[in-house]
Amino acid sequence: MxxxxxxxxxxxxxxxxxxxxxxxxxxxxxxxxxxxxxxxxxxxxxxxxxxxxxxxxxxxxxxxxxxxxxxxxxxxxxxxxxxxxxxxxxxxxxxxxxxxxxxxxxxxxxxxxxxxxxxxxxxxxxxxxxxxSNLINVMILAHEYGHQLQYAFGLPSVRENTARPNELEADGFAGYYLRRGYGKSTFASIATGYDAAFAIGDNQTTSPGHHGTPAQRRSAVRLGFLLADPTNSKLSASSFDSNFFYYYSGVLNGTYRQALPESYNREIDSLIRLHADELRRIASGEMSDEEYYNLD
Ligand SMILES: [Zn+2]
Known part of the structure; x- marks a missing residue:
């Protein structure tokens, strides 16, 4: 494609x-x-x-x-x-x-x-x-590498009129990697990374280059981090994509389709559903900085 x-x-x-x-x-x-x-x-x-x-x-x-x-x-x-x-x-x-x-x-x-x-x-x-410690630089790299995965596998599976799904998914890939590949086991330990993503989010929601609002970028990193929970089996790039958009749909007001992820997993599902309202409040900007920084 x-x-x-x-x-x-x-x-x-x-x-x-x-x-x-x-x-x-x-x-x-x-x-x-x-x-x-x-x-x-x-x-x-x-x-x-x-x-x-x-x-x-x-x-x-x-x-x-x-x-x-x-x-x-x-x-x-x-x-x-x-x-x-x-x-x-x-x-x-x-x-x-x-x-x-x-x-x-x-x-x-x-x-x-x-x-x-x-x-x-x-x-x-x-x-x-x-x-x-260069954590932010590692996160930027992991985000850019997420785009390499998109090129390789024809992702993201969701399209919009702007770059938002591409960019939010790349943030999600980065959050996944920092926990599962780079060994940052607590959300607090990647705080500087998601703060940097937040700092450069944009509110030009109709611009072709729109990357997602700062709050949506936060929730994308958070969702990637949750999907990387070590009790769940590791996801491939394509299965990450289907999971990411399956759960993200609820966050972004149901604008995404709701096909079951190809690697549907009951443990992941119950974990993410536990956090569904939390993710929604992050993406809408309702969650305070303090609460976000203290997430598990
Ligand atoms: Zn990007």
Whole structure:
């Protein structure tokens, strides 16, 4: 299904230029590539508020230099293999994008339908400054990898006029991975991750690039986390999709169809139903920050 090949941009060009000062350029590990950066195709540009293309002065790198504002890029490179392996697949090509003359232009991460993930240095720094364990960067990567799963398996199974189902499902894949693959057993331990997703949610609900409101992004991460409950068997990407949308339908006012998930599981079902009202209150914004942060 060609029309399923949508691009998915997790994050967008916020005006955060002041965060991005000079850093150490002397690290010999950092190598740039001469190959031109692949720009997103029309199909890859779902976000009207993500600006379009990488800048003409940007370049690709296999790692970032360690400095006060950029540490641990090797973790993200290794996680690129780990998250793919978790879903039973080989790793996509992964590159950082740097622009030494316009550093804030790389506040973005893009997943391409031909098996590449490009991760901007500016968004990496922004996430690192919010959480120096790089949990947010792992979550961004897991979200982008979720788009690789969508490309590979023709997901999401639900379509709307905007990118919302693609983006919320990618958030769900990320929540699933953080618990089940990255070993974060408590919801509180991924707080910085879902807070970052909340921070860049949008309320442009009719824009083609709409990613889901901040509250809906919270509930998507929460649903992914619940589906990853370790007492249940691990889901494949396709069975994750059918479960995700089966349970999400109630959250989004019944706009999604209600086909039984192909991997219907009684234990998962009773667990999610226990949390159905909770999910609805998260997605509607009724739940307070405090209650959300203290969920089990
Ligand atoms: Zn995305």
């Amino acid at each position: 060609k029309t399923t090949k949508k691009t998915n941009l997790f994050l967008t060009a916020l005006a955060l230029g002041m965060l991005f000062s000079c850093n150490n350029e002397d690290n010999p590990v950092v190598t740039s590539e001469n190959a031109a950066i692949q720009q997103p195709s029309l199909l890859n540009k779902e976000c009207s508020f993500v600006d379009n293309n990488w800048s003409s002065t940007a370049n690709l790198y296999t790692s970032l230099p360690n400095s006060g504002s950029t540490t641990g890029s090797s973790l993200i490179v290794s996680q690129n293999s780990s998250v793919a392996s978790f879903w039973g697949r080989s790793a996509p090509t992964f590159r950082f994008v740097r622009d030494l003359s316009n550093s804030s232009s790389t506040f973005n991460a893009i997943s391409y339908s031909n098996g590449k993930i490009y991760f901007g240095e500016a968004i990496f720094k922004w996430a690192y400054l919010r959480d120096s």
